[in-house]
Amino acid sequence: MDTEHLVYLYCVTAQPPELASMGEPPGQLYLVSAAGLCAIVSRVEASQFEPSHLRQNLENLEWLAAETTRHERIVEAVMRKRCVIPFRFGTLFHSDESLQAQLGANGKPLRTLLEDLAGKTEWGVKAYGDVPRLEESIRSQGGPLSDLEEMIRQAAPGRAFFLRKKREDLVKAAVAGRIDQYAGRMVEALQTVSIQMRMNKILPVPTVDRRGAMIFNAAFLVADQDVQTFRNTVHTLSERCADPSIAVECTGPWPPYNFCESSSLGVPPISSTTVPAVNVTKPCADARPKQQVANG
């Protein structure tokens, strides 16, 4: 077994794509077939994925950007020609044979997933809110808040302090309410023009970014014939919102990363937070997951 190289898996298709048209250097990519499936792979140096190097590499933004971009570029190139199941960054095999064994063990669920994903792409919708501006607009709305404002003006210093705190809590709650309401409207409208939706965690985008804080992060699986309608709907939502403090971004088409859950393969999901970086020099003979017997 070659210990210096590993087989890096990008994606799986039903029919082999023509690799010459992928724009990668000749010989870079190759196909591994098994179980009526075709895996698009390349050989990579094992050293960069070894635990000791990997951590450093992941902290190196240039490496991370270059490698994840390469991963995505290849998956997208295949996606232009074929329906794909995108694999997570850094899915590695010791040999073509061990990959074939995995394809064999997962053949049925992978083929079913490919059928389900045919003619569909993923679209991402994220919204960003300028929270200070949202707070300001709520403060200027009047109502109970301006009553409170009046009370603060007339209160003794000690009591005014607590009233101010109460006012800020009310403002924050009102902002959260407005965001919820907006997110709810987006979900409701976009679900009608998509096949599946996945809500993702809000990423702590730093406020130095011009768009403000992330307030909504979701992915949608959209049928090809509905893409234009989907985009129009996002656009309409964004306009109807008419709140300059909120910006909506729609990106796509993406490979369906969000709709290839391992659970759909009948394999127990691996919790990403608890899986340690596996020692790449470990022999793979016993690493062939037993859980996959349940798939067939």
Add this chain to the structure above:
Amino acid sequence: MDDTMATEKDVTLLELLDRVLDKGVVVAGDLVISVADVDLIYVGLRVLLSSVETLERLRGAPLTDGFSEPTP
């Protein structure tokens, strides 16, 4: 159409990492490296988000043959 709508293929690295690092099939590898150490990733995110880089720029080559819109 909607020129005012953000991005399309003008994709930030954030969008990419949000997918590639912790979405997608995670099953089959002999080794699936753990890149989902949240703190670790956010170290990178903090750096990169100070300037919103586009995927195109990172790729070093424009996506000239982007996806064609399906005709309704």
